[in-house]
Amino acid sequence: MKIVVDAFGGDNAPLEIIEGCVLAINKHKDLEIILTGATEEIKKILNGREERISIVDAKEIITNNDKPTEAIRYKTDSSLVKAYDILKNQEDVIGLVSAGSTGAVLAGAIMKIGRIKGITRPALAPILPTKLDSDVIIIDSGANVDCKPVNLLHFALMGSAYYSIVYNKPSPRVALLNNGREEEKGNELVKEAFPLLKNAPINFIGNREGGDFMSGEVDVMVADGFAGNALLKGTEGAVGAVLSLLKKSIKSHALSKIGALFMKQTFNELKNRIDILKKHGGSPLLGCKKLVVKNHGSCKRFNILSSIEQTMLLHENKLIEKIENSLSLLEKAENND
């Protein structure tokens, strides 16, 4: 399997990106990687470890300050655009991994790769832990801030297909983010989206509130990218705030400091559970004709390893075909109406 990786996207690029690729190459004997970026720098880091890794030179870097569509159009010698060109032109390259600017990754996917037929808005669907043993995804988490009801329907279909692969769960529980559970609740957007989700070929469990996000009763939370982003970031911020308050309080009480020494196992467990997003690598951009996995800008080598493995898993389990199938099921149902 061949995957292209943008070696110069993200805060810790190129070192952590390249080291992540080396980890993946060592772990998966059927994997080949194409790295895009400044050849000399990449070679220096690889330092001879070039087995099944090839390099395509790119002299420019796209940053968060670049306007996404302009960057894709004009920075043709950037590591991201070169990576997209490879994904587009080489049929055997199954996916792209980048930790670069979200906007540019999104723009590149639409401009260079194109959308699955019927999908107007690709979406990002990061994974978060719940308070139980399950995980939850939110789709969309910020790629589409102004949505129509049909976009939410597509998010639901794509999120359901994605979750079912990652967690090997045939009928994940899909909920619509709302400010109350009752069917008549919500803003105009979700009120119109509700019947669409209700009639879709998914396991739709109805409206759920932000407070239900980490409760464990939802697998796929569907939202417009604006509210979804507020929920995702708010959740991450709140988790961080609680841990920060905990740390501060422990530091200020001698007895608590002693207690904390005994609680190493618990703190490690908590950290592992909360870092689920990192464990799973980034978030795939769902709705494109080929696999694109976007990583956190701050990601490290293990996150890159995870993103590469996620790309392999989604390829093996035919994510894109599954999304296409659920769209055609929907179309058939509509034609029968």
Added chain:
Amino acid sequence: MKIVVDAFGGDNAPLEIIEGCVLAINKHKDLEIILTGATEEIKKILNGREERISIVDAKEIITNNDKPTEAIRYKTDSSLVKAYDILKNQEDVIGLVSAGSTGAVLAGAIMKIGRIKGITRPALAPILPTKLDSDVIIIDSGANVDCKPVNLLHFALMGSAYYSIVYNKPSPRVALLNNGREEEKGNELVKEAFPLLKNAPINFIGNREGGDFMSGEVDVMVADGFAGNALLKGTEGAVGAVLSLLKKSIKSHALSKIGALFMKQTFNELKNRIDILKKHGGSPLLGCKKLVVKNHGSCKRFNILSSIEQTMLLHENKLIEKIENSLSLLEKAENND
């Protein structure tokens, strides 16, 4: 000071509501309370403690299952409608406290009391802790799920006036909830709202993300009620989820259990900090001609005490006049343009 309290709103009504009133009466010698609800039941609970407490009989109760506007219109003998009638007709009654259905409290405020001139949408602004020593409010948190840019401007003005009173801070830092900090970020609504907030007589610090909500750098987070609700509930849910994961992990490790014994102080501190919303009572409904404070449905006697005290504080510090003043400042600025 005279306040009317809906004795039959909330999950723990009437007992906790009435006990909260008794606490307030004992603490504040200049306070008088009018309780609305079934006289016999109230009398039984008061059991002679009727000093400065009067009762206005109401035989009906409005529940969460009632349609708000219909309930206000037709359940004329309900504890909430009776309370609103008293607030409306008795000039010396300075405010109303209820833990009943949010929708009905909101509908009653608009239908019975009316809005401050210029304000089209009253809003709820609950308080949350930050990871520093400060607190943050979110406005609107769910009363208005479809908003126009001017509504967000009003939320900003009202939230700023409210925060400045509660925390005795002349220029609270007001931010606009967005999916990024850059001025050009956001959905159509916040893009249009941004310049309005920028030119308003408030300390507007720009766009902030959901992740900044509990960071301590924002005092007043402005959002439409849909995204605001997602952020508020998501934050509450995440805090609860972390604590639940922590508890579960402690229980499953013998050493952690021992550690937890030493950490009592820290756990209490954390609990107190997180329960700030309860400490502060409910959330005022900002934008009405008279003070209305809505409590959590699950509130207990101490929350009712807090809500009553909050009503007194907001009255003494002339919240409504302050909102009116900032509206007229705004109008002047517009006329000078």
